[in-house]
Amino acid sequence: xxxxxxxxxxxxxxxxxxxxxxxxxxxxxxxxxxxxxxxxxxxxxxxxxxxxxxxxxxxxxxxxxxxxxxxxxxxxxxxxxxxxxxxxxxxxxxxxxxxxxxxxxxxxxxxxxxxxxxxxxxxxxxxxxxxxxxxxxxxxxxxxxxxxxxxxxxxxxxxxxxxxxxxxxxxxxxxxxxxxxx
Numbered sequence: 736x737x738x739x740x741x742x743x744x745x746x747x748x749x750x751x752x753x754x755x756x757x758x759x760x761x762x763x764x765x766x767x768x769x770x771x772x773x774x775x776x777x778x779x780x781x782x783x784x785x786x787x788x789x790x791x792x793x794x795x796x797x798x799x800x801x802x803x804x805x806x807x808x809x810x811x812x813x814x815x816x817x818x819x820x821x822x823x824x825x826x827x828x829x830x831x832x833x834x835x836x837x838x839x840x841x842x843x844x845x846x847x848x849x850x851x852x853x854x855x856x857x858x859x860x861x862x863x864x865x866x867x868x869x870x871x872x873x874x875x876x877x878x879x880x881x882x883x884x885x886x887x888x889x890x891x892x893x894x895x896x897x898x899x900x901x902x903x904x905x906x907x908x909x910x911x912x913x914x915x916x917x
Contacts, residue, residue, distance in 0.1 A: 745760070753793065809843075811839055813837070817875070827887055832847075834850045836852045880912060880913050889910070
């Protein structure tokens with residue numbers, strides 16, 4: 736039988752977050768946040784940013800940076816605009832910045848790869864994709880109508896509908912917002 740340790744509890748939680756864990760996660764797991772630096776000192780856990788840590792043995796994926804960006808911004812943060820489309824490999828976007836939406840003011844200094852978009856959106860426009868808090872694909876398409884070429888966006892809506900990321904009603908809402916009837 737395995738002994739329940741702080742490291743095991745944090746690692747189990749981090750497995751659902753691409754290897755990342757926050758001091759807030761530790762507190763929710765009833766682990767004193769002061770234990771994180773101690774665990775890092777013994778190896779296998781690296782400090783990423785203020786309040787953010789990553790288990791070194793977690794495999795890297797193409798989704799890590801998206802999760803890191805959302806966790807760096809803080810509670811209530813989510814992928815938005817072209818970051819959502821990039822997450823799903825839609826509209827041939829490869830933004831150099833990951834846009835992260837939040838209804839809160841963020842004072843922390845962010846790395847250059849994160850752009851904070853302060854906005855409040857309806858709860859119906861928020862979801863979680865593969866563990867990463869995000870605006871819905873439909874909302875992202877509508878938000879991108881002024882930043883991505885229209886033809887590319889329309890093709891991506893068709894692709895998203897075909898792959899199940901959008902329902903017929905959502906796709907029609909997006910087409911209406913972009914200015915194209917299917």
